[in-house]
Amino acid sequence: MEGVNSEASAAKLPECFSTVIPGWFSEMSPMWPGEAHSLKVEKILFQGKSDYQNVIVFQSSTYGKVLVLDGVIQLTERDECAYQEMITHLPLCSIPNPKKVLVIGGGDGGVLREVSRHSSVEKIDICEIDKMVVDVSKQFFPRVAVGFDDPRVTLHIGDGVAFLKAVPEGTYDAVIVDSSDPIGPAQELFEKPFFASVAKALRPGGVVCTQAESIWLHMHIIEDIVANCRQIFKGTVNYAWTSVPTYPSGVIGFMLCTTEGPPVDFKHPINPIDADDRHVKTTGPLKFYNSEMHTAAFCLPSFARKVIESKSD
Amino acid sequence: MEGVNSEASAAKLPECFSTVIPGWFSEMSPMWPGEAHSLKVEKILFQGKSDYQNVIVFQSSTYGKVLVLDGVIQLTERDECAYQEMITHLPLCSIPNPKKVLVIGGGDGGVLREVSRHSSVEKIDICEIDKMVVDVSKQFFPRVAVGFDDPRVTLHIGDGVAFLKAVPEGTYDAVIVDSSDPIGPAQELFEKPFFASVAKALRPGGVVCTQAESIWLHMHIIEDIVANCRQIFKGTVNYAWTSVPTYPSGVIGFMLCTTEGPPVDFKHPINPIDADDRHVKTTGPLKFYNSEMHTAAFCLPSFARKVIESKSD
16 A cells, blocks of 8 residues: 555645645535535545555544545545445345345445345455555445455455456346446446446346436436446336435436346335344444335436436336 | 625625635535535625625526525525425425415525416415515526516515414415524524414415425434424424535425324325426426425435434324
């Protein structure tokens, strides 16, 4: 890990720490021009540069510890529950008895923590490109990285695109793509060849859930993702969204698709994790997800429904 | 109107314009310590001080025109549809044939615009304390203030608390309280005596919808509001929420309550405005609200459900 672990290096902080109020972190990006969300910084805990991106961890004054990759907030201790629980349980609660699950990205371990709540799961592969994200999460976010402790988990450090190409056809019941935005290392994860690899890696009627941006900010990107998925995935193709305060515009979306096979009705979960509380003993209770929230996540504002349903089913 | 209408006065701008990047507006408040949302300013269009608050209008670079009261964003042209449509149609679509509607606050006219979509409505009273808000909205937000053009509307400039006390018992089918936060002129609108006045002004089985803060930021305030409403309103008491990117944490909540009388099932709207499109000709199509979004708005994340349902029904 090439990072440094001190406050002394504040003079070398990237621009996101210096263009606003001193002592505040501001998230600015060409992905959301003209707006910025800022958090007050108590202490910089880590900053490093991996082979892929800049990695920063800071203690915020009101959102707990915060993980930042290339200037973009990936998670805060205060609201990570919403993203991790929804991106995981939307797909896994939609199919009966998921056994083999693949996570692409998700190096912080939060999605693993949520997958591990499912007692039917036998094998969890994760392919994260950036080892620094895994190491930093284990050091600073133990309640997130706890997902790596599950003995069903195998961590592969490498390129998710290459990993998927090597997967035997029909291996997984579910694939979860927990990526950053389509600028930087995650760009390929939003393109058609990648979706085709995912479809091949899934069993018939298997499900994929991918991070799919904000309906308030990125309707044009979402339109393309939906069109691509509609071509590749021959089962159902649905868009869901949820509230995550520290993501731009306060929401994040998910594409949920299935391959041809036993039909999946994403809007009516048949595998209710919140009814089975064995997982609570080890992982604690769910903070955000429940079956009602699952169904509600597929209800879209009229402006988004018009665009998405014209491309979807 | 004591405001000024120029850029020349930039030197006198309030602190929210000077503590951050030059040319950006940052929203900071003790209501959400440690975080700030910032919008890039193209041009200050208006700044004034009324008897009640500071009023600013600016042209933002990516959210259209923005109305700011006492440093807090009230609406932007880009996302005002979410708030105005939800606070209005959640109550009005839950009862058959609303005829008399009272709006407390809402001086920008956006709620009036939405109420006016309902052809059953015969009389719309609005009581706004601050005439400057009405004047500024008419000047800078014509597509919002258009609500004032409806001949069914009567504007009362004055204190909503006093107005309600003078209302004959059982006058209204619905009351919509479109207030700012409970710091400043709107404080009393979150207290029990005010809710009692609302209950008295409603017919049996009449409905009220009040702005009720963010589940991510203000659970303790919401807990109090729910407890107060539970004591005052003898019908149903429900909490709903929706996404509004430029409000703190990206969401805003609503308390929906009824007086004793014909039962109201808020979660299943019986008066579907989106099925009747006569209003579209004059006001344009709904951008955000639809019947699915209505029902989904009542689905709460587990952390909020636990607190709210222990106080509610």
